[in-house]
Amino acid sequence: MVRMPGTVQNASPFLEAEDIWVEFNGKPAVKGISMRVDRGEVVAIIGPSGSGKSTFLRCINHLQAPTSGTVKIDGISVREGKGGHPKSKELTQLRRRVGMVFQQFNLFPNLTAVENIMLAQVQALGRTKKDARGRALALLDRVGLEHRANHYPGECSGGQQQRIAIARALALDPMVLLFDEPTSALDPELGAEVLGVMKEMASEGMTMIVVTHEMSFAEDVADRVAFIADGAIVEQGNPKEVLRKPQHSRTQRFLKAVLER
Template identity: 45%
Template sequence: MSTILRVENLTKYFDSHLVLDGINLEVNNQDILAVIGPSGSGKSTLIRCMNMLELPSSGSIVFDGKQVINAFKSNENGIGTGELRRRVGMVFQHFNLYPHRTVLENVTQAPILVNKESVQDATTHAKELLESVGLVEKIHEFPNHLSGGQKQRVAIARALAMRPNLLLLDEVTSALDPELVGEVLQVIKRLANQGMTMVIVTHEMAFAGDVANKVIFMEDGQIKESGSPAEILVTPSSERLKLFLSRHLR
């Protein structure tokens, strides 16, 4: 299995506060890595470092064998944030759809602007994606007219429109009403079955156990345990993890 993303000795400070403390991990192609842990443990900061929305204080991100640099354009020193983000999709907790654009325009914008796809090609692809997330009849609606679950499915389609090598999902169901969580998880499950490589920060332990092939448990900015879903979720070794799971596995 080839490695798509590697995180090496990553630390992150917010002012003097240490949020990530020496993180090392590897994501291989077709891996589904679930990141779990209490709030404030650094999960979101970690996933946001993976596409440089947060800049590491030290350590490095290596994508597809190349060092990620803090510059938009790639150069001889490594891969720039522009190329990195073109190839790594992200879905956010609060969807962050563009309210002034229709569903279709939300999905086609980046392929047209960044990948220079023709409007026609981008539209055809967007319609396929929106169909696959069950929203083809909403393409001309504005995001404000959609439910939370629908918004998040559009956001997933928007990320997929760039044909990413890796998809980052940052607590994508945490802002949803409970009855809308299922429809979004179902879409992610299908992506998993199609072999999409993903990093998933989540509080849905059952879901993590279901789709992931690797799970890491974070606390205080460190990876405290990592392993297969069975090792982490079924037979946790540390007291902290047992306590955490007892609160989250209902």
């Protein structure tokens, strides 16, 4: 994958999750996962359903508060556990650095595409409606949908709605984007539209963590693949090595099942 200048990996990680644990009703769903991500790096997370992938992803921006563990992004550190809970100011600073794109598009059905992208800019960033609209239109153009600016979500295909959701996430100028199975609700053709936008962002140096079932995307676009099963990282490394020559029997079993579907 060709990177833009300035995305060379550094000794100090841009994003770091340390010893993340999540328990539901006393049962661990995420078991001490740690992950370091450099600026401009794309990490693909794969694994079976119910393995803790999405739960871990949501811990990074504290949509899911970890039972314990620390998340650091660009100098901002948020810790959960015996030391208490993070302050609201710390959470706000962390979340300002992170954008998220979900499986379901989560667009407001009563707002047009451009209004969906404007809303958070006005409310969270304090931009004027004029500035927010200009930014929204520029981002719709970037994802190939400026011509759908005044259409409502219900008038757009699933692929178009997801691209609008990506534009909305970008509108807040995040330092890192999280994707939670962004194409799982789409048929292959519409999913390809979304993956094309994601590939372009990766080539431009956007830091991305992507939970995905798209193995070709993981191999072609990601700098690293992490396989999660039973709440823990079982294996991670170079995409071609992990996907074509997995070392762990659990990874081998998962990929065999995926390829034989």
